[in-house]
Amino acid sequence: MLYAGFWKRTLAYIIDSLILWFVFLIIGLIWIVIRALGDWVPSPAESSLVSDGSPYIFTMKTIGQTLLNWGAIWLYYALMESSKCKATVGKLALGIVVVDEFNHKLSFGRASARYWSKLISVIILFVGFIMAAFTARKQALHDLIARTYVVDKRELDYILREQAQRGAGM
Incomplete structure:
Protein backbone atom coordinates (compact mmCIF):
# COMPACT_ATOMS: atom_id res chain seq x y z
CA MET A 1 0.00 0.00 0.00
CA LEU A 2 1.28 3.45 -0.87
CA TYR A 3 0.82 5.68 2.18
CA ALA A 4 0.56 9.45 1.75
CA GLY A 5 3.57 11.25 3.14
CA PHE A 6 3.91 14.32 5.30
CA ILE A 32 -22.56 42.05 6.73
CA VAL A 33 -24.68 42.85 3.65
CA ILE A 34 -27.82 41.44 5.29
CA ARG A 35 -27.17 43.51 8.40
CA ALA A 36 -26.42 46.65 6.36
CA LEU A 37 -29.37 46.36 3.96
CA GLY A 38 -31.89 44.87 6.33
CA ASP A 39 -34.30 46.73 8.49
CA TRP A 40 -32.40 45.70 11.56
CA VAL A 41 -33.50 47.81 14.47
CA PRO A 42 -32.15 46.68 17.81
CA SER A 43 -34.61 45.87 20.54
CA PRO A 44 -34.23 47.83 23.79
CA ALA A 45 -32.28 44.90 25.26
CA GLU A 46 -29.97 44.73 22.23
CA SER A 47 -29.50 48.51 22.30
CA SER A 48 -28.29 48.39 25.87
CA LEU A 49 -25.93 45.53 25.02
CA VAL A 50 -24.54 47.30 21.97
CA SER A 51 -24.07 50.61 23.76
CA ASP A 52 -22.84 48.91 26.93
CA GLY A 53 -19.41 48.17 25.43
CA SER A 54 -18.95 45.45 28.01
CA PRO A 55 -15.90 43.25 27.44
CA TYR A 56 -18.05 40.34 28.71
CA ILE A 57 -20.40 40.66 25.73
CA PHE A 58 -17.45 40.86 23.31
CA THR A 59 -15.85 37.80 24.91
CA MET A 60 -19.06 35.76 24.77
CA LYS A 61 -19.56 36.66 21.10
CA THR A 62 -15.95 35.70 20.34
CA ILE A 63 -16.25 32.38 22.18
CA GLY A 64 -19.56 31.64 20.45
CA GLN A 65 -18.11 32.41 17.02
CA THR A 66 -15.03 30.30 17.73
CA LEU A 67 -17.15 27.33 18.81
CA LEU A 68 -19.35 27.75 15.75
CA ASN A 69 -16.27 27.80 13.48
CA TRP A 70 -14.79 24.71 15.15
CA GLY A 71 -18.10 22.91 14.74
CA ALA A 72 -18.28 23.78 11.05
CA ALA A 78 -15.82 14.29 9.59
CA LEU A 79 -18.58 14.31 6.97
CA MET A 80 -16.20 14.35 4.00
CA GLU A 81 -13.88 11.65 5.37
CA SER A 82 -16.81 9.40 6.37
CA SER A 83 -18.55 9.87 3.02
CA LYS A 84 -18.08 7.59 0.03
CA CYS A 85 -15.39 10.08 -1.13
CA LYS A 86 -13.25 9.06 1.90
CA ALA A 87 -11.48 12.41 1.74
CA THR A 88 -11.75 16.16 1.98
CA VAL A 89 -11.54 18.29 -1.14
CA GLY A 90 -7.83 18.93 -0.50
CA LYS A 91 -7.07 15.22 -0.20
CA LEU A 92 -9.12 14.42 -3.31
CA ALA A 93 -7.20 17.08 -5.25
CA LEU A 94 -3.98 15.25 -4.37
CA GLY A 95 -5.36 11.76 -4.97
CA ILE A 96 -5.31 10.56 -1.36
CA VAL A 97 -8.05 9.14 0.87
CA VAL A 98 -8.51 8.15 4.51
CA VAL A 99 -9.40 4.53 5.31
CA ASP A 100 -9.61 2.22 8.30
CA GLU A 101 -7.42 -0.85 8.87
CA PHE A 102 -9.59 -2.86 6.43
CA ASN A 103 -9.38 -0.23 3.66
CA HIS A 104 -13.03 0.72 4.22
CA LYS A 105 -14.45 4.18 4.54
CA LEU A 106 -14.54 5.61 8.03
CA SER A 107 -17.64 5.76 10.16
CA PHE A 108 -18.71 9.26 11.20
CA GLY A 109 -17.65 8.43 14.77
CA ARG A 110 -14.16 7.34 13.72
CA ALA A 111 -13.77 10.36 11.44
CA SER A 112 -14.84 12.57 14.36
CA ALA A 113 -12.37 10.87 16.71
CA ARG A 114 -9.65 11.39 14.10
CA TYR A 115 -10.50 15.09 13.84
CA TRP A 116 -10.69 15.81 17.59
CA SER A 117 -7.51 13.80 18.24
CA LYS A 118 -5.66 16.47 16.30
CA LEU A 119 -6.06 18.71 19.34
CA ILE A 120 -3.54 16.52 21.16
CA SER A 121 -1.00 17.24 18.41
CA VAL A 122 -1.64 20.95 18.74
CA ILE A 123 -1.16 20.77 22.53
CA ILE A 124 2.17 18.95 22.16
CA LEU A 125 3.50 21.61 19.77
CA PHE A 126 2.53 19.84 16.52
CA VAL A 127 4.77 16.84 17.18
CA GLY A 128 1.81 14.54 16.48
CA PHE A 129 1.53 15.90 12.95
CA ILE A 130 5.26 15.65 12.30
CA MET A 131 5.12 11.95 13.24
CA ALA A 132 3.64 11.28 9.78
CA ALA A 133 7.07 11.95 8.32
CA PHE A 134 8.71 9.25 10.43
CA THR A 135 6.27 6.38 11.04
CA ALA A 136 6.39 3.31 8.78
CA ARG A 137 2.83 3.76 7.51
CA LYS A 138 3.05 7.58 7.47
CA GLN A 139 0.58 7.87 10.34
CA ALA A 140 0.24 11.02 12.42
CA LEU A 141 -0.76 10.75 16.07
CA HIS A 142 -4.45 11.23 15.27
CA ASP A 143 -4.23 8.36 12.74
CA LEU A 144 -2.69 6.08 15.36
CA ILE A 145 -5.41 7.02 17.86
CA ALA A 146 -8.27 6.51 15.37
CA ARG A 147 -6.58 3.53 13.63
CA THR A 148 -6.72 5.22 10.22
CA TYR A 149 -4.43 5.46 7.19
CA VAL A 150 -4.05 8.08 4.50
CA VAL A 151 -3.33 6.26 1.24
CA ASP A 152 -3.02 6.83 -2.49
CA LYS A 153 -6.51 6.58 -4.01
CA ARG A 154 -5.43 4.97 -7.29
CA GLU A 155 -3.48 2.24 -5.53
CA LEU A 156 -6.36 1.61 -3.13
CA ASP A 157 -8.80 1.35 -6.05
CA TYR A 158 -6.46 -1.13 -7.76
CA ILE A 159 -6.17 -3.28 -4.63
CA LEU A 160 -9.94 -3.27 -4.09
CA ARG A 161 -10.55 -4.23 -7.76
CA GLU A 162 -8.06 -7.10 -7.44
CA GLN A 163 -9.77 -8.32 -4.26
CA ALA A 164 -13.18 -8.14 -5.95
CA GLN A 165 -11.91 -10.10 -8.97
CA ARG A 166 -10.37 -12.76 -6.75
CA GLY A 167 -13.63 -12.99 -4.82
CA ALA A 168 -15.66 -13.29 -8.02
CA GLY A 169 -13.32 -15.94 -9.44
CA MET A 170 -13.81 -18.32 -6.54
Missing part, protein backbone atom coordinates in the same frame (compact mmCIF):
# COMPACT_ATOMS: atom_id res chain seq x y z
CA TRP A 7 4.22 16.92 2.52
CA LYS A 8 1.30 15.62 0.47
CA ARG A 9 -0.86 15.64 3.59
CA THR A 10 0.35 19.14 4.47
CA LEU A 11 -0.54 20.45 1.02
CA ALA A 12 -4.01 18.85 1.30
CA TYR A 13 -4.46 20.60 4.66
CA ILE A 14 -3.47 23.94 3.11
CA ILE A 15 -5.99 23.45 0.28
CA ASP A 16 -8.73 22.58 2.77
CA SER A 17 -7.83 25.57 4.94
CA LEU A 18 -8.05 27.92 1.95
CA ILE A 19 -11.44 26.47 0.99
CA LEU A 20 -12.77 26.86 4.53
CA TRP A 21 -11.34 30.39 4.80
CA PHE A 22 -13.05 31.35 1.53
CA VAL A 23 -16.39 29.86 2.65
CA PHE A 24 -16.21 31.68 6.00
CA LEU A 25 -15.27 34.91 4.18
CA ILE A 26 -18.29 34.64 1.86
CA ILE A 27 -20.64 33.85 4.76
CA GLY A 28 -19.23 36.80 6.70
CA LEU A 29 -19.69 39.16 3.76
CA ILE A 30 -23.26 37.94 3.21
CA TRP A 31 -23.96 38.49 6.90
CA ILE A 73 -14.67 22.69 10.47
CA TRP A 74 -15.23 19.43 12.38
CA LEU A 75 -18.33 18.68 10.31
CA TYR A 76 -16.44 19.42 7.08
CA TYR A 77 -13.66 16.97 7.93
Whole structure:
Protein backbone atom coordinates (compact mmCIF):
# COMPACT_ATOMS: atom_id res chain seq x y z
CA MET A 1 0.00 0.00 0.00
CA LEU A 2 1.28 3.45 -0.87
CA TYR A 3 0.82 5.68 2.18
CA ALA A 4 0.56 9.45 1.75
CA GLY A 5 3.57 11.25 3.14
CA PHE A 6 3.91 14.32 5.30
CA TRP A 7 4.22 16.92 2.52
CA LYS A 8 1.30 15.62 0.47
CA ARG A 9 -0.86 15.64 3.59
CA THR A 10 0.35 19.14 4.47
CA LEU A 11 -0.54 20.45 1.02
CA ALA A 12 -4.01 18.85 1.30
CA TYR A 13 -4.46 20.60 4.66
CA ILE A 14 -3.47 23.94 3.11
CA ILE A 15 -5.99 23.45 0.28
CA ASP A 16 -8.73 22.58 2.77
CA SER A 17 -7.83 25.57 4.94
CA LEU A 18 -8.05 27.92 1.95
CA ILE A 19 -11.44 26.47 0.99
CA LEU A 20 -12.77 26.86 4.53
CA TRP A 21 -11.34 30.39 4.80
CA PHE A 22 -13.05 31.35 1.53
CA VAL A 23 -16.39 29.86 2.65
CA PHE A 24 -16.21 31.68 6.00
CA LEU A 25 -15.27 34.91 4.18
CA ILE A 26 -18.29 34.64 1.86
CA ILE A 27 -20.64 33.85 4.76
CA GLY A 28 -19.23 36.80 6.70
CA LEU A 29 -19.69 39.16 3.76
CA ILE A 30 -23.26 37.94 3.21
CA TRP A 31 -23.96 38.49 6.90
CA ILE A 32 -22.56 42.05 6.73
CA VAL A 33 -24.68 42.85 3.65
CA ILE A 34 -27.82 41.44 5.29
CA ARG A 35 -27.17 43.51 8.40
CA ALA A 36 -26.42 46.65 6.36
CA LEU A 37 -29.37 46.36 3.96
CA GLY A 38 -31.89 44.87 6.33
CA ASP A 39 -34.30 46.73 8.49
CA TRP A 40 -32.40 45.70 11.56
CA VAL A 41 -33.50 47.81 14.47
CA PRO A 42 -32.15 46.68 17.81
CA SER A 43 -34.61 45.87 20.54
CA PRO A 44 -34.23 47.83 23.79
CA ALA A 45 -32.28 44.90 25.26
CA GLU A 46 -29.97 44.73 22.23
CA SER A 47 -29.50 48.51 22.30
CA SER A 48 -28.29 48.39 25.87
CA LEU A 49 -25.93 45.53 25.02
CA VAL A 50 -24.54 47.30 21.97
CA SER A 51 -24.07 50.61 23.76
CA ASP A 52 -22.84 48.91 26.93
CA GLY A 53 -19.41 48.17 25.43
CA SER A 54 -18.95 45.45 28.01
CA PRO A 55 -15.90 43.25 27.44
CA TYR A 56 -18.05 40.34 28.71
CA ILE A 57 -20.40 40.66 25.73
CA PHE A 58 -17.45 40.86 23.31
CA THR A 59 -15.85 37.80 24.91
CA MET A 60 -19.06 35.76 24.77
CA LYS A 61 -19.56 36.66 21.10
CA THR A 62 -15.95 35.70 20.34
CA ILE A 63 -16.25 32.38 22.18
CA GLY A 64 -19.56 31.64 20.45
CA GLN A 65 -18.11 32.41 17.02
CA THR A 66 -15.03 30.30 17.73
CA LEU A 67 -17.15 27.33 18.81
CA LEU A 68 -19.35 27.75 15.75
CA ASN A 69 -16.27 27.80 13.48
CA TRP A 70 -14.79 24.71 15.15
CA GLY A 71 -18.10 22.91 14.74
CA ALA A 72 -18.28 23.78 11.05
CA ILE A 73 -14.67 22.69 10.47
CA TRP A 74 -15.23 19.43 12.38
CA LEU A 75 -18.33 18.68 10.31
CA TYR A 76 -16.44 19.42 7.08
CA TYR A 77 -13.66 16.97 7.93
CA ALA A 78 -15.82 14.29 9.59
CA LEU A 79 -18.58 14.31 6.97
CA MET A 80 -16.20 14.35 4.00
CA GLU A 81 -13.88 11.65 5.37
CA SER A 82 -16.81 9.40 6.37
CA SER A 83 -18.55 9.87 3.02
CA LYS A 84 -18.08 7.59 0.03
CA CYS A 85 -15.39 10.08 -1.13
CA LYS A 86 -13.25 9.06 1.90
CA ALA A 87 -11.48 12.41 1.74
CA THR A 88 -11.75 16.16 1.98
CA VAL A 89 -11.54 18.29 -1.14
CA GLY A 90 -7.83 18.93 -0.50
CA LYS A 91 -7.07 15.22 -0.20
CA LEU A 92 -9.12 14.42 -3.31
CA ALA A 93 -7.20 17.08 -5.25
CA LEU A 94 -3.98 15.25 -4.37
CA GLY A 95 -5.36 11.76 -4.97
CA ILE A 96 -5.31 10.56 -1.36
CA VAL A 97 -8.05 9.14 0.87
CA VAL A 98 -8.51 8.15 4.51
CA VAL A 99 -9.40 4.53 5.31
CA ASP A 100 -9.61 2.22 8.30
CA GLU A 101 -7.42 -0.85 8.87
CA PHE A 102 -9.59 -2.86 6.43
CA ASN A 103 -9.38 -0.23 3.66
CA HIS A 104 -13.03 0.72 4.22
CA LYS A 105 -14.45 4.18 4.54
CA LEU A 106 -14.54 5.61 8.03
CA SER A 107 -17.64 5.76 10.16
CA PHE A 108 -18.71 9.26 11.20
CA GLY A 109 -17.65 8.43 14.77
CA ARG A 110 -14.16 7.34 13.72
CA ALA A 111 -13.77 10.36 11.44
CA SER A 112 -14.84 12.57 14.36
CA ALA A 113 -12.37 10.87 16.71
CA ARG A 114 -9.65 11.39 14.10
CA TYR A 115 -10.50 15.09 13.84
CA TRP A 116 -10.69 15.81 17.59
CA SER A 117 -7.51 13.80 18.24
CA LYS A 118 -5.66 16.47 16.30
CA LEU A 119 -6.06 18.71 19.34
CA ILE A 120 -3.54 16.52 21.16
CA SER A 121 -1.00 17.24 18.41
CA VAL A 122 -1.64 20.95 18.74
CA ILE A 123 -1.16 20.77 22.53
CA ILE A 124 2.17 18.95 22.16
CA LEU A 125 3.50 21.61 19.77
CA PHE A 126 2.53 19.84 16.52
CA VAL A 127 4.77 16.84 17.18
CA GLY A 128 1.81 14.54 16.48
CA PHE A 129 1.53 15.90 12.95
CA ILE A 130 5.26 15.65 12.30
CA MET A 131 5.12 11.95 13.24
CA ALA A 132 3.64 11.28 9.78
CA ALA A 133 7.07 11.95 8.32
CA PHE A 134 8.71 9.25 10.43
CA THR A 135 6.27 6.38 11.04
CA ALA A 136 6.39 3.31 8.78
CA ARG A 137 2.83 3.76 7.51
CA LYS A 138 3.05 7.58 7.47
CA GLN A 139 0.58 7.87 10.34
CA ALA A 140 0.24 11.02 12.42
CA LEU A 141 -0.76 10.75 16.07
CA HIS A 142 -4.45 11.23 15.27
CA ASP A 143 -4.23 8.36 12.74
CA LEU A 144 -2.69 6.08 15.36
CA ILE A 145 -5.41 7.02 17.86
CA ALA A 146 -8.27 6.51 15.37
CA ARG A 147 -6.58 3.53 13.63
CA THR A 148 -6.72 5.22 10.22
CA TYR A 149 -4.43 5.46 7.19
CA VAL A 150 -4.05 8.08 4.50
CA VAL A 151 -3.33 6.26 1.24
CA ASP A 152 -3.02 6.83 -2.49
CA LYS A 153 -6.51 6.58 -4.01
CA ARG A 154 -5.43 4.97 -7.29
CA GLU A 155 -3.48 2.24 -5.53
CA LEU A 156 -6.36 1.61 -3.13
CA ASP A 157 -8.80 1.35 -6.05
CA TYR A 158 -6.46 -1.13 -7.76
CA ILE A 159 -6.17 -3.28 -4.63
CA LEU A 160 -9.94 -3.27 -4.09
CA ARG A 161 -10.55 -4.23 -7.76
CA GLU A 162 -8.06 -7.10 -7.44
CA GLN A 163 -9.77 -8.32 -4.26
CA ALA A 164 -13.18 -8.14 -5.95
CA GLN A 165 -11.91 -10.10 -8.97
CA ARG A 166 -10.37 -12.76 -6.75
CA GLY A 167 -13.63 -12.99 -4.82
CA ALA A 168 -15.66 -13.29 -8.02
CA GLY A 169 -13.32 -15.94 -9.44
CA MET A 170 -13.81 -18.32 -6.54
